[in-house]
Amino acid sequence: MVKRIIKKIFNVRDKVSVEKPKVLSTELGFQKLSTAANNATLKPQTPLNVVTPERSVDVSALFYGMLFPSQSGADTGIANNLEKSVISEVESALACPGDIAEKVLKLPSQLAALDQKLRDDSVDIETLLEVFKTKPVLSVEVLKLCNSPAFKRSDKEVTNLQQAFVQLGREQIRRLVTTSLMAEVVEIKPIYYRRFGLQIWRHSQQVSYLSAEFGKCDPDTAFMLGLLHDVGKIAIFKMLLDAFHQAEPGEQPNSSLFKQVMTTKSLSLSALLAKHWQLPAIFETSLSQLASSHSKPSDELALAVWRANLVSECSMLFQANQLDEDCLSRLLMDANLTREQFDIYHEKLKMF
Known part of the structure; x- marks a missing residue:
């Protein structure tokens, strides 16, 4: 029964219905989340890169909505027991990343x-x-x-x-x-969950390629940084797989709160893992800046990964017909990329 439910959750639908956003805010991170895993309601947040006073929709939320499609179409700030369990484990991992580095990744x-x-x-x-x-x-x-x-x-x-x-x-x-x-x-072995793992790995490869393109000051370090930026998300996803064994039937990871954890908290976890792996300090520094910044980072390497992440998410959403032309144009302005440049990169990224 559990396997049938999980398979249904991660079954790829032909078309995922997404409400047409009015304007997109492109910050990589969100405002700092409460460390209390039982805080079930997400408080409204003030958008930081809004072009107009209209309601904003974060591109990362759309991206993870594509990876975790809600069967009911609802996307609330209420965390269910499954999500609370994972959020609690994420907080523990942030306090003791060594356990994750040695046992999970x-x-x-x-x-x-x-x-x-x-x-x-x-x-x-x-x-x-x-x-x-x-x-x-x-x-x-x-x-x-x-x-x-x-x-x-x-x-x-x-x-x-x-x-x-x-x-x-x-x-x-x-x-x-x-x-x-x-x-x-980052390998995800259970067959029911490979779709998410493969998509995140595809995204990481795209970001590493684009980071090297954008990070002209040190393309090789930028490439590695882009490849590492999502290891925290893979760790969280593996925690989610374990949590499914204790989940109630029908529980899905589709609340706004969980998507925020998959964004901001995962970047902090990526930075801590880089430190535990004893990689050069530049990796932890750049990843930490990405995790704490609510706007474009100032550091050149971190900025290269920020732009690469945004362009990759836009490309994957656009390929899935979940990003309209108006929203894409506004996002490309933030990425400092023309539509012609995006089209060239988009064709390249489809090969990953």
């Missing part, structure tokens, strides 16, 4: 060591190829990415890593290795 041990070798120009290609020979599964995954529509550079298929290094260069290989290893971290 364990960073592959070889990531840091291999990334350091790829970053070091004094390490020659032959040495790197010898390292890859000891990691056949990783080598296969990197080759698959090399030949995927999103990363393919020519019509000729890449059949070995030496070709890949010649055609793509070590910096691009470094990005592919990072993507392959991070895919292991």
